[in-house]
Amino acid sequence: xxxxxxxxxxxxxxxxxxxxxxxxxxxxxxxxxxxxxxxxxxxxxxxxxxxxxxxxxxxxxxxxxxxxxxxxxxxxxxxxxxxxxxxxxxxxxxxxxxxxxxxxxxxxxxxxxxxxxxxxxxxxxxxxxxxxxxxxxxxxxxxxxxxxxxxxxxxxxxxxxxxxxxxxxxxxxxxxxxxxxxxxxxxxxxxxxxxxxxxxxxxxxxxxxxxxxxxxxxxxxxxxxxxxxxxxxxxxxxxxxxxxxxxxxxxxxxxxxxxxxxxxxxxxxxxxxxxxxxxxxxxxxxxxxxxxxxxx
Amino acid sequence: xxxxxxxxxxxxxxxxxxxxxxxxxxxxxxxxxxxxxxxxxxxxxxxxxxxxxxxxxxxxxxxxxxxxxxxxxxxxxxxxxxxxxxxxxxxxxxxxxxxxxxxxxxxxxxxxxxxxxxxxxxxxxxxxxxxxxxxxxxxxxxxxxxxxxxxxxxxxxxxxxxxxxxxxxxxxxxxxxxxxxxxxxxxxxxxxxxxxxxxxxxxxxxxxxxxxxxxxxxxxxxxxxxxxxxxxxxxxxxxxxxxxxxxxxxxxxxxxxxxxxxxxxxxxxxxxxxxxxxxxxxxxxxxxxxxxxxxx
Numbered sequence: 052x053x054x055x056x057x058x059x060x061x062x063x064x065x066x067x068x069x070x071x072x073x074x075x076x077x078x079x080x081x082x083x084x085x086x087x088x089x090x091x092x093x094x095x096x097x098x099x100x101x102x103x104x105x106x107x108x109x110x111x112x113x114x115x116x117x118x119x120x121x122x123x124x125x126x127x128x129x130x131x132x133x134x135x136x137x138x139x140x141x142x143x144x145x146x147x148x149x150x151x152x153x154x155x156x157x158x159x160x161x162x163x164x165x166x167x168x169x170x171x172x173x174x175x176x177x178x179x180x181x182x183x184x185x186x187x188x189x190x191x192x193x194x195x196x197x198x199x200x201x202x203x204x205x206x207x208x209x210x211x212x213x214x215x216x217x218x219x220x221x222x223x224x225x226x227x228x229x230x231x232x233x234x235x236x237x238x239x240x241x242x243x244x245x246x247x248x249x250x251x252x253x254x255x256x257x258x259x260x261x262x263x264x265x266x267x268x269x270x271x272x273x274x275x276x277x278x279x280x281x282x283x284x285x286x287x288x289x290x291x292x293x294x295x296x297x298x299x300x301x302x303x304x305x306x307x308x309x310x311x312x313x314x315x316x317x318x319x320x321x322x323x324x325x326x327x328x329x330x331x332x333x334x335x336x337x338x339x340x341x342x343x344x345x346x347x
Numbered sequence: 348x349x350x351x352x353x354x355x356x357x358x359x360x361x362x363x364x365x366x367x368x369x370x371x372x373x374x375x376x377x378x379x380x381x382x383x384x385x386x387x388x389x390x391x392x393x394x395x396x397x398x399x400x401x402x403x404x405x406x407x408x409x410x411x412x413x414x415x416x417x418x419x420x421x422x423x424x425x426x427x428x429x430x431x432x433x434x435x436x437x438x439x440x441x442x443x444x445x446x447x448x449x450x451x452x453x454x455x456x457x458x459x460x461x462x463x464x465x466x467x468x469x470x471x472x473x474x475x476x477x478x479x480x481x482x483x484x485x486x487x488x489x490x491x492x493x494x495x496x497x498x499x500x501x502x503x504x505x506x507x508x509x510x511x512x513x514x515x516x517x518x519x520x521x522x523x524x525x526x527x528x529x530x531x532x533x534x535x536x537x538x539x540x541x542x543x544x545x546x547x548x549x550x551x552x553x554x555x556x557x558x559x560x561x562x563x564x565x566x567x568x569x570x571x572x573x574x575x576x577x578x579x580x581x582x583x584x585x586x587x588x589x590x591x592x593x594x595x596x597x598x599x600x601x602x603x604x605x606x607x608x609x610x611x612x613x614x615x616x617x618x619x620x621x622x623x624x625x626x627x628x629x630x631x632x633x634x635x636x637x638x639x640x641x642x643x
Contacts, residue, residue, distance in 0.1 A: 114606060128606045177496040191572065193489050193496075200473040200489075200573035202607050209567045210600070212506050226604045271505045275571045276487065277496035308504055308522045310410060310424045311497050 057107035058336035106151040108339030110160030162190025164335025175279040184285030187232040207232040211267040235264040266300035284325040353403035354632035402447040404635030406456030458486025460631025471575040480581030483528040503528040507563040531560040562596035580621040
């Protein structure tokens with residue numbers, strides 16, 4: 052009998068819960084709005100209780116405390132999402148379901164999903180997944196494992212060159228002003244150009260600037276950890292015309308420095324959209340559940 | 348009988364070769380100037396031939412081709428060091444000595460040395476070692492292994508915020524102008540201030556600017572991979588007064604964003620000088636030899 056796993060992607064506006072054994076084998080899936088922690092988590096637990104599950108993977112909006120030595124391990128840390136700060140996620144699911152449960156950030160789950168379910172990625176020693184949307188974040192896979200370290204990567208807040216003569220927009224990050232997320236997230240674009248990213252036509256100077264900031268961040272990520280592939284997901288990256296712009300700028304900025312044969316080409320197989328499209332997160336949570344001994 | 352290992356640190360000006368079994372157990376050590384590849388490698392091989400060794404670790408100036416699938420695997424790539432481009436390092440030692448040999452960059456070896464030989468680092472899941480001297484580079488340990496990925500990290504060439512109003516110096520990197528190395532290496536400081544870093548007194552504005560660029564790079568590294576400790580070595584970092592400056596700036600730039608308790612303190616145990624001082628590289632090469640199955 053095929054084992055059944057539960058998975059959850061918890062975002063700021065909605066929760067998705069599913070049970071199944073793989074991308075083509077989802078038995079049932081539900082989605083409901085994110086309200087109070089008690090109500091929302093209660094709904095998820097009721098859903099999972101209907102099945103005989105082997106394990107559950109939770110992909111949650113962050114920041115999360117993922118340090119097993121911390122007393123707040125498994126909780127949401129300080130978040131602007133009202134009522135959710137200090138909510139113990141892992142404990143609530145473990146207690147109610149008496150099952151192995153694994154928790155990670157939504158972007159880490161998406162990174163793991165793209166690595167685990169995509170055969171061409173699975174061969175790689177390292178992969179980075181960026182989400183560029185309402186927020187910006189990155190998940191890193193090295194040797195088949197998500198990188199956590201001190202807390203978890205927060206590459207959305209990297210500092211990038213920002214030429215205020217060319218772009219006087221000060222950025223909107225409440226912590227850092229003009230960090231990557233402050234300059235290039237969906238809300239930053241909206242704020243800067245007084246219309247949403249979706250409304251900005253191809254060819255608008257906003258896209259060239261957006262590609263510049265993303266390319267700077269990718270260059271720094273490539274130089275920092277030398278990943279074998281970079282996947283770019285999230286709402287802003289649904290604008291397909293961004294990909295060739297970003298690839299060209301990354302290559303130009305690198306200026307021949309990296310001697311890998313990959314950098315003599317067009318980077319088409321190196322900087323790529325997610326194969327699982329918008330399902331990287333939920334299917335990543337499923338992969339986390341399936342490999343729970345490896346990721347825990 | 349204790350096993351004996353060989354180790355080599357090959358730099359642009361000198362080679363160091365040693366045999367032993369650990370930091371306190373070095374049996375013999377020699378150093379000689381870097382001349383032609385044939386002569387220099389020949390001298391190293393003659394030295395190692397005198398001993399009954401179990402394995403050898405080579406820490407070499409880069410860039411190196413460390414991709415096992417590449418036909419040039421184990422060679423020095425294009426380098427300004429005359430005569431050394433395309434020199435097959437790994438092959439020459441393996442052939443002449445018929446022993447297991449492991450090769451990595453000098454900065455990767457130093458990172459591994461600081462992790463392997465320092466009990467307090469050995470407990471960590473992740474550690475980054477930066478060398479800030481003639482060049483700038485970083486080695487990353489994650490789960491006890493050096494990160495290679497596509498090639499090897501080249502964090503010295505990260506792009507950082509550079510306010511040309513405050514600092515009009517254009518940087519000296521032949522590839523990128525004002526990347527991290529272009530602004531903050533020893534030669535960059537010399538070029539900028541018309542005197543060498545050693546000659547610049549404490550309190551000179553050069554040091555505050557230097558600390559700013561290093562802090563930006565560290566912030567990006569912390570946000571990218573969330574390391575549990577950062578070791579700063581290399582000639583420029585021998586100026587001890589840089590450490591408190593850098594720590595304060597990293598904390599200020601982070602602005603409370605990382606919720607780890609480490610960031611509520613002074614970062615004294617987080618951003619640290621190398622415990623092995625100038626011996627991180629050669630002792631790292633020894634550690635590579637000792638763990639050859641793990642690092643190969």
